[in-house]
């Protein structure tokens with residue numbers, strides 16, 4: 313038996329060497345690839361250049377310019393004005409709140425249709441609906457919420473006349489932070505479902521059963537296996553949800569006008585050119601958003617590294 | 625009283641009954657295999673013993689106690705799954721130690737026990753690898769170690785080798801058997817590979833349609849199959865439709881041929897039966913041999929030859945009937961060609977008569993297409 317094992321081990325080594333060799337081979341063939349192979353990518357690179365590199369570059373340059381186009385840091389000192397700081401804070405709070413709440417509800421929903429074992433029909437309905445709803449944002453979404461939960465919205469009116477519940481009397485206001493959060497959560501939930509569903513599908517039934525077989529409770533299973541296995545995907549999903557809310561503009565603008573000053577709305581105001589018109593400050597604010605997102609992603613990739621040591 | 629006992633256990637999923645009134649008794653330290661075709665209920669039965677499925681009726685006893693209503697976490701039975709069952713987020717060491725950790729064993733003791741287990745499966749140097757860094761065979765070794773680390777009352781394995789390639793499969797099954805013998809652990813092993821079942825089991829339960837068709841040692845199952853299903857499921861077999869022509873003298877006819885058997889055919893006169901004879905029971909007739917009352921001699925032609933390595937399989941045609949004959953290979957062998965006349969001889973004891981009124985797993989009916 314020992315001999316056979318040794319043999320298997322040496323086979324194993326042999327196999328590793330072979331894969332090493334074939335890896336080198338494929339690298340080699342990649343290096344040899346013809347310039348013509350890259351032709352197909354030209355439209356893609358042009359697109360990237362026109363709509364990502366140029367705007368980002370002009371944003372970067374513009375943030376360091378005054379109206380006359382000469383170098384200045386004044387835009388950044390303006391960022392420290394209380395109204396702009398508070399605008400950043402409220403944007404972060406809105407994004408984090410809706411990412412967490414939408415993420416939680418979306419996770420539970422995704423769990424129900426995957427591991428929870430709801431019928432196939434329910435599953436495909438939720439998936440399809442999520443695909444549509446996660447893209448439902450901007451003016452149409454705001455309008456939908458206004459006409460259902462606005463002051464004279466359908467649900468508001470029905471609750472008031474039929475059930476005698478006055479939403480607005482009891483503190484709810486669609487045009488407030490929580491009203492906006494509620495509206496965001498409408499697309500955060502389905503987005504979470506879409507992102508996390510594959511991860512949940514990848515959870516093997518055997519892990520659960522093996523842990524049970526070794527005496528573990530449901531809690532112990534989730535604590536030692538379920539959560540650790542899902543953590544990288546959960547983190548990735550939350551970041552995506554955060555970014556999704558962080559950059560949203562149209563929904564907030566059409567729902568609350570300028571009532572809730574999230575950063576994208578302030579930027580819009582600077583660039584569109586009403587009384588406040590100062591595009592260079594707008595650029596600096598946008599750069600600030602890029603910075604926050606970059607920090608978030610850095611923190612994320614650090615957490616990701618810790619949580620996914622075991623991943624291939 | 626067996627160590628694991630199934631008393632009239634049945635299981636239905638909705639209207640579909642997949643295990644029917646099963647009785648089984650496994651002795652302490654015994655290695656029993658469930659062998660059968662796909663969908664015959666092997667996994668379901670094993671999962672009922674493990675506690676993952678609740679029997680629709682009947683009782684399951686482990687070590688004298690009725691465990692029918694005990695949840696899997698409290699049964700203390702080790703289980704090895706087909707694949708994918710190692711925890712991907714834990715190293716080999718953590719995987720093997722998981723059950724002990726859950727049981728509240730001290731860290732020091734876990735360390736010691738895991739080392740023992742690693743030595744047992746000869747994987748000491750893989751202790752800190754993650755499952756995805758292991759080959760399939762190594763993963764199953766770890767799964768085995770993980771299952772026995774908690775010293776379970778019994779070990780349950782559901783086709784643990786079926787995802788591995790043939791060579792590793794043979795090596796690992798011998799290792800499983802060796803470890804089982806060393807620890808003396810009662811083991812139930814599910815497989816659909818008859819060779820695997822024969823090589824490692826103390827007893828084999830051949831299952832079909834949710835029932836145990838026959839249970840016995842590999843030797844019994846192979847040499848004295850109770851039904852033509854069992855006979856044809858295990859090994860290669862000549863399974864021929866026959867009619868009893870002389871019940872008293874054990875003589876049956878196949879087409880125009882008459883064959884002598886050693887079976888008692890009471891009350892079977894003129895009834896259709898199945899005659900089985902293993903290919904290795906046949907040999908070429910030597911013209912010098914006298915034909916005795918105890919032997920059958922058939923003359924026919926060679927249809928084709930299959931070279932199987934250690935043996936050579938002759939497919940021959942006698943009238944409308946095809947038969948296999950296996951002979952040991954040797955380099956001096958002169959292989960006949962298609963159409964060459966042959967004469968084969970086999971004893972009447974080699975012929976087993978089985979009831980005809982059932983289909984069989986893989987009778988020789990298909991031979992003609994196979995050729």
Ligand SMILES: Nc1ncnc2c1ncn2[C@@H]1O[C@H](COP(=O)(O)OP(=O)(O)OP(=O)(O)O)[C@@H](O)[C@H]1O
Nearest residue numbers: 637640642660661662663664665666667668669816
């Ligand atoms: N959870 C379930 N719900 C409904 N039917 C099931 C379930 N589990 C098994 N079955 C059915 O029960 C029958 C027996 O399944 P089982 O898995 O026990 O077969 P098996 O002998 O292990 O087959 P295989 O060799 O393919 O693994 C099959 O027809 C299967 O479709």
Ligand SMILES: [Mg+2]
Nearest residue numbers: 666667668782
């Ligand atoms: Mg099975």
